[in-house]
Amino acid sequence: xxxxxxxxxxxxxxxxxxxxxxxxxxxxxxxxxxxxxxxxxxxxxxxxxxxxxxxxxxxxxxxxxxxxxxxxxxxxxxxxxxxxxxxxxxxxxxxxxxxxxxxxxxxxxxxxxxxxxxxxxxxxxxxxxxxxxxxxxxxxxxxxxxxxxxxxxxxxxxxxxxxxxxxxxxxxxxxxxxxxxxxxxxxxxxxxxxxxxxxxxxxxxxxxxxxxxxxxxxxxxxxxxxxxxxxxxxxxxxxxxxxxxxxxxxxxxxxxxxxxxxxxxxxxxxxxxxxxxxxxxxxxxxxxxxxxxxxxxxxxxxxxxxxxxxxxxxxxxxxxxxxxxxxxxxxxxxxxxxxxxxxxxxxxxxxxxxxxxxxxxxxxxxxxxxxxxxxxxxxxxxxxxxxxxxxxxxxxxxxxxxxxxxxxxxxxxxxxxxxxxxxxxxxxxxxxxxxxxxxxxxxxxxxxxxxxxxxxxxxxxxxxxxxxxxxxxxxxxxxxxxxxxxxxxxxxxxxxxxxxxxxxxxxxxxxxxxxxxxxxxxxxxxxxxxxxxxxxxxxxxxxxxxxxxxxxxxxxxxxxxxxxxxxxxxxxxxxxxxxxxxxx
Amino acid sequence: xxxxxxxxxxxxxxxxxxxxxxxxxxxxxxxxxxxxxxxxxxxxxxxxxxxxxxxxxxxxxxxxxxxxxxxxxxxxxxxxxxxxxxxxxxxxxxxxxxxxxxxxxxxxxxxxxxxxxxxxxxxxxxxxxxxxxxxxxxxxxxxxxxxxxxxxxxxxxxxxxxxxxxxxxxxxxxxxxxxxxxxxxxxxxxxxxxxxxxxxxxxxxxxxxxxxxxxxxxxxxxxxxxxxxxxxxxxxxxxxxxxxxxxxxxxxxxxxxxxxxxxxxxxxxxxxxxxxxxxxxxxxxxxxxxxxxxxxxxxxxxxxxxxxxxxxxxxxxxxxxxxxxxxxxxxxxxxxxxxxxxxxxxxxxxxxxxxxxxxxxxxxxxxxxxxxxxxxxx
Numbered sequence: 001x002x003x004x005x006x007x008x009x010x011x012x013x014x015x016x017x018x019x020x021x022x023x024x025x026x027x028x029x030x031x032x033x034x035x036x037x038x039x040x041x042x043x044x045x046x047x048x049x050x051x052x053x054x055x056x057x058x059x060x061x062x063x064x065x066x067x068x069x070x071x072x073x074x075x076x077x078x079x080x081x082x083x084x085x086x087x088x089x090x091x092x093x094x095x096x097x098x099x100x101x102x103x104x105x106x107x108x109x110x111x112x113x114x115x116x117x118x119x120x121x122x123x124x125x126x127x128x129x130x131x132x133x134x135x136x137x138x139x140x141x142x143x144x145x146x147x148x149x150x151x152x153x154x155x156x157x158x159x160x161x162x163x164x165x166x167x168x169x170x171x172x173x174x175x176x177x178x179x180x181x182x183x184x185x186x187x188x189x190x191x192x193x194x195x196x197x198x199x200x201x202x203x204x205x206x207x208x209x210x211x212x213x214x215x216x217x218x219x220x221x222x223x224x225x226x227x228x229x230x231x232x233x234x235x236x237x238x239x240x241x242x243x244x245x246x247x248x249x250x251x252x253x254x255x256x257x258x259x260x261x262x263x264x265x266x267x268x269x270x271x272x273x274x275x276x277x278x279x280x281x282x283x284x285x286x287x288x289x290x291x292x293x294x295x296x297x298x299x300x301x302x303x304x305x306x307x308x309x310x311x312x313x314x315x316x317x318x319x320x321x322x323x324x325x326x327x328x329x330x331x332x333x334x335x336x337x338x339x340x341x342x343x344x345x346x347x348x349x350x351x352x353x354x355x356x357x358x359x360x361x362x363x364x365x366x367x368x369x370x371x372x373x374x375x376x377x378x379x380x381x382x383x384x385x386x387x388x389x390x391x392x393x394x395x396x397x398x399x400x401x402x403x404x405x406x407x408x409x410x411x412x413x414x415x416x417x418x419x420x421x422x423x424x425x426x427x428x429x430x431x432x433x434x435x436x437x438x439x440x441x442x443x444x445x446x447x448x449x450x451x452x453x454x455x456x457x458x459x460x461x462x463x464x465x466x467x468x469x470x471x472x473x474x475x476x477x478x479x480x481x482x483x484x485x486x487x488x489x490x491x492x493x494x495x496x497x498x499x500x501x502x503x504x505x506x507x508x509x510x511x512x513x514x515x516x517x518x519x520x521x522x523x524x525x526x527x528x529x530x531x532x533x534x535x536x537x538x539x540x541x542x543x544x545x546x547x548x549x550x551x552x553x554x555x556x557x558x559x560x561x562x563x564x565x566x567x568x569x570x571x572x573x574x575x576x577x578x579x580x581x582x583x584x
Numbered sequence: 585x586x587x588x589x590x591x592x593x594x595x596x597x598x599x600x601x602x603x604x605x606x607x608x609x610x611x612x613x614x615x616x617x618x619x620x621x622x623x624x625x626x627x628x629x630x631x632x633x634x635x636x637x638x639x640x641x642x643x644x645x646x647x648x649x650x651x652x653x654x655x656x657x658x659x660x661x662x663x664x665x666x667x668x669x670x671x672x673x674x675x676x677x678x679x680x681x682x683x684x685x686x687x688x689x690x691x692x693x694x695x696x697x698x699x700x701x702x703x704x705x706x707x708x709x710x711x712x713x714x715x716x717x718x719x720x721x722x723x724x725x726x727x728x729x730x731x732x733x734x735x736x737x738x739x740x741x742x743x744x745x746x747x748x749x750x751x752x753x754x755x756x757x758x759x760x761x762x763x764x765x766x767x768x769x770x771x772x773x774x775x776x777x778x779x780x781x782x783x784x785x786x787x788x789x790x791x792x793x794x795x796x797x798x799x800x801x802x803x804x805x806x807x808x809x810x811x812x813x814x815x816x817x818x819x820x821x822x823x824x825x826x827x828x829x830x831x832x833x834x835x836x837x838x839x840x841x842x843x844x845x846x847x848x849x850x851x852x853x854x855x856x857x858x859x860x861x862x863x864x865x866x867x868x869x870x871x872x873x874x875x876x877x878x879x880x881x882x883x884x885x886x887x888x889x890x891x892x893x894x895x896x897x898x899x900x901x902x903x904x905x906x907x908x909x910x911x912x913x914x915x916x917x918x919x920x921x922x923x924x925x926x927x928x929x930x931x932x933x934x935x936x937x938x939x940x941x942x943x944x945x946x947x948x949x950x951x952x953x954x955x956x957x958x959x960x961x962x
Contacts (some may be wrong), residue, residue, distance in 0.1 A: 052961045055843070120834045133837065153837075161597055233835070236819050237812065247774070247815060250661075250669045257697075258674050334834075341832050341857050362642050432673075440677030442625065444659075542662060544818050545833045546856050 021415045024455055027430025028269075028422055034253050035266035037453040043270055055244070058269065063240040066154065070161035070224035071217050076167030077162050079213070081320040083171060086177030088309035090317070098573040099321055101167040102328070103507065105517025105569045106562060107436040108164070109534045113541075113558040117334045121406055122348070132156045148577025150237050157234045161227060163327065165220040166320070172216040176209050178546050182306060210389045215286035222279050225272075226423060229518045229534075233541065241268045246425045253433045267428045274419040283290055284417070285386035296318045316507070326561055335555035339548045351455035354552030358536075364543065368557055371500070373538040375561070378445075379514040380534060382453040387503065389454065390416075390461025397462075398453075398469045416462040419455045424517070427452050446530045453514045459511060468502035483569045501575050508572030512565045617698035622886035622894045623678035626858045629655045630890035631672060633680035633882065635663045639731065639898070639911035641682070648897045652889045663816060664690055664776040668914055671699045671882065679882030681893040684898070686729070688721040693948030694880070700726040701883040706894045714899070717914035718876055721943050727878035728958040730898050731904070731913035734935040735780040735794035736872035741826030742863045743841035755788060755871060758809070758842065765810030768824035770817045772957055777817045780873040781844040782957055783946060785941035788870040804960040812840055813961055821845055827863030847872060851922060851932030852912050859927035864934075865946055871936040877913070 038041060050056045082102065090096060103111065119125055119132040131137050132152035143151040184204060188194030193203045231243045239247065245268045251258035252265040296418065309317070338349050361367025366374075393416045400409035409418065419427070431451055435442050442448060477494035496503075518534045531539065541556035624631070630652075634640065645656050659680050661667050667683055668690045675697070686694055702725040705711055709727070718729040744751055749762050758767055770778030776896055807813075814820040822830035826842040828849070829839055845865075846852075853861035879898055881891045897903060899916075907915040908922045908958040922929040 055958075114603050121832075121836065133835070135837075179737065236814065236823060236835070250666055251672070254669070254672045257693075258669075260958075339832055341829070346832055364636050364638075364640075436677065438676060440674070440679075441625070443674065443677065443679050444624075539636075539660075545822060546829045546852070548832075553832050 002014075003199045009041045013392050013396050013479045016389055017412060017415065020389050020393065020455075021418075022459065023451065024415070024418050024422065024427070027427050027434055029430075029432045030437075031253070031430035032266065032269065034437075035262045035269075038253055038255055038262045039125060039259055039266060041263065041266070043266070045264065047230060047270050049263060050271050052063060053264070053267070056241075056267055056271075059239045063242075064319055066161070066231075066235075066238075066240065067221050068226075069154075070165070071160045071220050073158050074169060074220050075163040075167045075213065075217060077320070077323070078166040081166065081169045081175065082177060083142055084174035084309060084316045086174040086314040087306050088162055088313055089307060090309060094573065096321070096354040098570065099168070099506055100170050100308040100324055101573075102566065102569060103163050103347050103349040104165070104167040105512040105516075105565055106164075106328070107518065108227065109233075109518055109537045110151045110331065110516070110558045110562045110565070111160055111164055111327065111556060112233035113537065114331050115156055115163075115230075115332075117330035117555070118288050118327050119156050120334075123330065134173060139275055142272055150235060151237045153237070156430070157227075157230060158224075158294050160230050160234055161220075161224045163323065165216075166324070167202045168223075169213070170218050170349055172212045173209050176212045195397050211286050218279055218283040218286060222276060222283070222420065225276065225279070228425070232538075241272050242266060242423055242425060245272075245423060249311040249429050250427055252429060260479055264408075265426075265429070265510050269423060272423055273421065280417060280421045284414075320428040328566075331555050332564060334550050335559050338552055341548075357549055357555045358540070358556045362491070365528060365536060365539050365553075366531045368533075368536070368560060371531055371533045371557065372560060372564075374446075375533040375564075378421050378450060378453055381447070381450050382457055382514040383449070383507055383510050384515075385454040386457045387507055390505075390506060390510075391465055393458070394465035394469050397466060401470075413462075413466075417459050420459050424452060424456060427455060444530075449530070449532075453517050454516060457477050457510040457513045460509050464502050464506040464509065465499070468499055472498055504575040505572045508568045512568045512572075516566075533557055533564075537561065565573075585853055590768055593663050597954045598750050600820070605860050611665045611950045619701050620678070620682065620698075620884040623674065623676070623884035626817055626886035628887070629657050629682040630682065630887050630894060631657050631659060632682045632684055632894070633659045633661070633667055634672040634684040634810075635661045635667055637685050637877075637911065638908060639913075640902075641910050644897075644903055644910075648894060651897075652890065652893050653940040654887070655804045656894075658941070663774070665774055665779075666693055668699075671906055672697060675884075678882045680882055681887045682879065682894055684879045685877055686727070686880070687776050687780070687875050688943050689776060689783060689873075689875070689946055689950070691722055691878055692943040693950070695726055696872065697726075697757055698936070700880040701885070701888075702726060703728060703881050703895055704892055705899070706895065710896060710899050713901070713917050715918045715920075717874070721874070721876050722878070727880035728877045728899065729893055729916045730879045730904065732874065732876045732916055733848060733913045734872045734874050734938055735784065735844060736862050736933075736935055736938075737776045737866040737868075738825070738827060738845045738849055739866050740825070740841040741864055743826065750870070750925075752866060754792075755868065756805075759802070759805040763809060763820055764840065765812075766841045767806065767809075768814060768820040768843045769806075769813055769818045769845055771813050773954055774815045775820075776875070777821075777844050777846070779950075782953065783941055784871055784939040784951065787941055788868075789833055800956045800960040802815075802883075803957055807961040811961075817845070821849075823929075825863075829856065829863075833845055846875075846913075848912075848914070848922065848928075848932035851928040851930070854927035854931040855946065857926075859930075861927075864931070865933040867936045869934055869937040870939050872937070872938045874938040875918035876916070 032043065036046075039046070043369060050060075083091070085096065091289045117123055122135065125132060129137055131139050132155055135143055135150070135152040139152045139155070143149070148154070159339070160275055180561045185194075185200065188204050194200045224241050225240070227240060228246055231238070231240045245265050248261035251261040253262060271571075335354055336350050336352065338351050340347050340349060358368045359364075361370065391414060397409045398410050400412065431448065435448065472495060476498070477490060480490040482493045515532075516534055518538070536553050537557045540550055540557060543550050545551055628655060632640075640658070648654075649656055659670070661670055664685045667685050671678065671683065671694060674678055683700070685696075704760050705728050706725045708809055714729060718732050720727075743766070752758055757763070769781065772779040772782035784798070785802060789797065789799040789802060812820070812824055814824065820840070820843045822833055822836050823835055824830070825843040826838045826841050828845075830836050847865045847867070850861050850863045850865060853863050879895050881895075885891055901917065904915045904917050905920045907913050908928065914920070914922070920933050924930070
């Protein structure tokens with residue numbers, strides 16, 4: 001490449017990275033400045049006020065408690081699955097891995113609907129005597145023993161978070177386990193430090209898989225901490241910091257009107273930022289540590305030496321699969337069941353009425369096919385932007401690393417991760433206030449929600465593309481150059497052709513996450529004609545349900561959203577490079 | 585320096601930058617209301633800002649579109665409070681032409697903030713058909729009532745059986761042990777029925793025999809007595825209340841036997857359950873609030889003519905008399921009533937002396953009431 005063109009190329013890369021960084025920072029900064037101006041409080045005052053306001057303190061307590069319990073439960077469910085899956089020879093392991101990973105890409109609103117169906121009056125949990133809904137029986141006893149209000153709904157929430165996050169544990173811990181040299185364990189058994197189970201856990205398992213567990217736990221904490229749709233629907237009496245911020249967001253940033261909500265939003269945003277940056281920094285450090293211990297022996301030889309799974313192993317994996325798929329099956333089932341009440345007697349009817357109604361739409365809600373179209377349009381536009389930006393960022397990080405500029409590479413890496421640490425609600429609010437301030441005519445422009453979609457999906461593209469770009473063999477480029485190919489063809493043959501797999505994975509994930517994005521879209525979609533599928537589900541569920549069709553209509557919309565995400569994820573799994581068990 | 589630390593310090597130090605926001609000065613100034621230019625392009629469409637008002641049925645909107653030749657687009661908020669929030673937020677560049685759904689507890693705030701402009705409908709003969717009860721809270725040119733109802737307490741007759749639990753004769757009865765953890769109230773911060781009931785309690789306790797306590801003492805005792813506070817009416821009525829249709833819906837908790845709804849809600853229950861209900865209203869004097877919902881042209885509308893036509897359509901006999909069936913609220917037209925079908929009228933109660941607080945007082949004191957309510961219930 002000529003020097004001039006290389007300069008232009010580098011400049012273009014930095015323009016894209018800088019624009020991405022500004023797109024994250026400016027809405028956040030503008031939202032903060034505006035809220036400071038409305039409340040008359042500085043950011044430091046707001047942080048102090050946060051700890052003086054019982055409402056925000058309650059939200060902090062609830063968020064911390066639910067996040068910690070979610071992490072513990074995720075580990076309790078996820079570790080046995082990872083252990084069994086990582087140590088033995090399983091037939092169809094890619095399919096098992098894919099099925100266990102489905103929850104992670106499912107839109108949160110779909111997960112919420114699945115768990116509402118699970119704890120429903122006629123749901124499977126009630127049938128086996130677990131009443132999380134009205135908290136009778138032993139769930140009620142737990143409530144009265146602990147003095148903890150709404151125990152049933154709290155349990156439903158943390159189980160839903162565990163459902164959402166088990167794939168993090170499986171995908172991060174299983175590859176470490178499956179590549180550990182089995183002879184280590186055998187040798188340790190002969191030593192005094194390894195002749196008890198506890199000794200082996202302390203001396204081999206914890207040092208070996210500990211960083212992977214800690215890393216997955218930290219990510220699980222982050223996702224549970226910022227959970228919004230699940231909290232909104234499963235624990236209606238409690239607020240996390242994110243849901244309290246979203247509820248207050250509607251009146252935030254308006255001068256001389258409900259200034260208390262602006263105070264709440266500003267205070268939560270800042271405290272949440274501090275907590276999430278700390279958690280992400282911790283995750284990043286653990287990830288580096290974790291990557292050092294990876295790939296000790298080939299996966300197949302380690303598995304071969306341990307042989308077929310035990311009965312206990314099979315039961316564990318089967319239970320994991322049932323746990324994963326049950327809420328999704330219930331969503332589909334519920335979309336066909338309509339309740340009728342005659343003189344207080346309830347009967348259920350199997351009917352397509354909800355599907356017909358939601359497909360046609362009415363003045364209250366957009367038609368299902370239109371919402372589907374909108375979701376796909378947003379997802380495709382997001383795909384184009386996110387893949388381009390994500391690839392550019394990943395290539396830049398790799399180039400900086402190769403040229404020894406490790407510190408700069410880390411900074412760009414941190415920029416790419418930043419959207420995960422910033423609340424989607426806050427980004428949405430910043431964009432909304434910014435548009436109203438500088439360009440109100442854009443207020444109802446359909447492209448507005450694309451911006452947060454791009455910001456929130458790009459980190460995943462970078463995570464998928466970066467390892468693939470790092471592993472590219474530069475000798476192919478040299479060989480292509482020697483063949484005298486044009487620069488475009490060199491790029492195609494030495495880079496693109498090797499990156500098609502990861503690109504497809506990143507693309508599918510981008511579309512899946514864009515389809516499920518809820519927080520920012522919820523704040524930003526102001527014109528009913530651009531409602532997406534996840535907004536449609538939420539709108540239907542928010543309507544008074546004296547009309548018995550409303551709930552199955554919401555479930556029908558969630559089914560379409562789920563099916564679409566499911567197909568995309570299977571496509572991604574199909575093209576995922578073989579042997580790549582971990583990561584997303 | 586560590587980048588994370590740098591970012592944080594940067595954000596924390598941005599306070600002085602707030603001075604850059606010149607609009608804060610403009611927005612803070614007292615202003616006389618003037619008719620604003622259109623906040624968005626006039627493309628012939630009629631944009632309606634509303635929440636999920638059930639009266640806006642498909643057929644009603646289609647009828648309007650075919651008679652006027654105008655396309656209607658809805659900008660939907662979750663509730664009446666959301667409609668006001670949106671208008672406040674977009675004050676400098678309104679994105680809709682017509683507002684539907686603000687009630688008399690929110691209306692004065694919208695008027696005082698110059699969010700509405702005059703309609704010619706008050707000069708129309710149709711305006712004469714509006715009942716005096718609907719015009720009582722407000723009868724100016726900035727908003728026209730389109731439906732009404734009275735917000736009051738509803739209770740489950742299966743719980744209040746007259747033997748184990750007797751019918752409350754005072755709101756103070758609800759602070760007694762048999763009601764511990766068994767009441768649910770939508771928050772006045774985010775729900776219009778919640779706000780309406782809070783206003784009713786102000787008047788109730790201003791007119792009781794006890795001069796030592798006020799409404800917020802009662803709210804505080806209710807909070808201590810385990811009352812549940814929800815963000816909206818739907819959560820209180822559908823998720824917590826045992827007397828309504830909520831018991832057949834997903835997510836139902838059913839831990840409250842008394843909640844806030846409309847005095848005619850038992851009639852709606854019967855209407856949808858073949859004349860069967862075990863919910864009824866608690867008819868204590870001054871504990872209810874007559875709620876009127878309004879339609880009004882937004883100051884900054886682009887399609888004013890279309891908005892005027894829609895108001896006429898909404899207040900026409902054929903549409904407005906169907907409010908009970910379509911919108912589950914009373915019509916505002918003279919001589920209209922609830923249908924007899926499936927016990928709708930039979931089970932709908934008439935409020936006994938609703939609270940009468942003028943909207944000017946509501947606007948003046950609402951911020952303080954909300955602050956007091958928050959402190960009382962935290």
